[in-house]
Amino acid sequence: MDYGLDKKSTSLKTFNTIFIIVWLLIACFPFIWTFWGSFKVRADFFSRSDWWYAISAFNTLIETGGKFTTDAYTQAWTEGEFWKASKNTIIVTVFVVSISLFLGTLGAYALSRSTEKYAFWILMAALIFRAMPHITLVSGYLFPFFELQIWGILPTTIVVLVAINQPFTLWLLYSFFKTVPKELDESALIDGCSYFQAFRHIIMPVMWPGVITAGLFSLMLAYNDFTVTALLLNQENHTMVPKIQSYLGTNQHEGNLMWAVSAVVSATAPLFMLVMFFQRQVISGLTAGAVKG
């Protein structure tokens, strides 16, 4: 929207710049501050006497002899068993993303190529499913899972997360498949391909941007989930987010709050890097459903 005709006055430009700076500060400072604070001891980051200690590292200097300490990280990762939680997160995320994409691309392709009435109803049902609060679904799972004795293990959680994720993946991929011209698969069908062959060899190769976007969103769902993982996994199998919450629960223990701080940083950093790398795809995914409307 760079209009040649649109002349902005200097005061408007200044105002705009100030607004953006203030907003970016609000959006980013909490993360920078937490990152900074994770290298301090608790008495500094949560200082009872003077908040300036968090910057001057008064207690950190006394307790560890340096201005920065990685104690919180080492303790959380070893003693706090955060390594186990991150291992579980990696397992859950990898499986959820791959299964979601496999099921989602097949289903969304069919939806985008069918003109029957039921395709519309399926999309509407998916929209309703998308609106269900996850906790209401979890309250439906718990009892049957206890009875079937499949509660607490990773595979159950993976399947549940895949299913919860399907409505959004379907909508997203559906809008991407719609942009792939039908003539492509039609010509393949005339040449004697089966639908699956056309899907596999003609459509998928041009769908990579859409698949990457859908994959990223599945990844963010699985990686960030708290409701499902906290209630469906046992202590041993907890992923990172419920693990962080468990550090909060035992506040009286001196080290634990700092464990939570360092764990938050450890869990957030990879996500930020990933999004930085795939920023374009994230944005196209968020808008795919909206802009066509």
Next chain:
Amino acid sequence: MGIKSPLTQNLMPNKTFFWFFLPTGLAMILFIGLPIISTGIQSFYAQHDQVVKEVKKCDPFGCTVSIVVDNEETTKLREAKPLGKFNGFGTYVDRNHLAIDEIKKFWNETENFGAFVDQVTNLPFYKALIFTLTYCLFVTPNVLLLGFIIALSLNAVARKIRGPLIFGTILPMIVTPLVGSLVLFWMIDSQGIIGANIQNLMNDPYLSLKSSKTLTWITIIIYGIWHHSPFAFVVFYAALQTVPQEPVEAAIIDGASRFQRIKHIVLPHIYPVVTFVALISLMDNFRVFEPIIGFSAEGSAQSLSWLIYDNLVNEEVILFGSAAATSMMTIVGIAILLAPVLIRTWKEFKTAR
């Protein structure tokens, strides 16, 4: 003609559609459809009462009969009927849910309407409902507004530096609500950087988030706006790129002010996107729950989803029935929220055919 051309109206035959859709359909039916039914069934059951027995105790001074809990029988009963006893709509109307009897009582006993409302809003379900609705009511419009302003604002800066600015803007949205609220909580806590400074500024060493219900609510609402605005921003920003230039240029030549241009050209163009963002954000806000844990605000702010969570992590015995009843009522709430949209889409679909 025996040859079926794939170039007919319906490109994909039903059978092919079925096989393509089966895996994802099965996943959704098994793990979204069935759980809703399972929740519905569970909501009609309540956990068993403990089995009691009379025990006769005799000592030199005589015999007493006391009633004690028969643990063995209780366990046996629980194992035989794990779902609990049938309770009908009992759970729905009990004190922790719709509280019909209590409301009747308050209605008869209280003198004026204000006192009645006070009493009712102290019941757990209504308390949670009011918080959830207040949260939706304040967060959703502000998210739309702030997101739109940021989008307009970023759209006016030079293209070269937009990338990093967008990255900074979407950070609050990428992190999970629990982490996002924790990060803020650690700053505004009385021992954190912002909290401590506000205490100094107000000269009140006891001022803290937990000290007042209103402050807690405001904090959670601000958190909600902070977390959701980036989503509105991204969608609006993308929509702004599609605004046609000719009418805007014509308006500039005709002397329309910036505000007039936005009101009469930009807003009508992105209107469908605004409804989309409003809908998604309303659905997400209605299930607010993690920030309550992140801000440890259970004392003064409870949402519907939090009530369900609280029942499910109950220490002694998981209150399946109670959680399920709240869940069903939450689903009804979602249905009411979604109804206008569904009706509109259905009408559009019918006219499009």
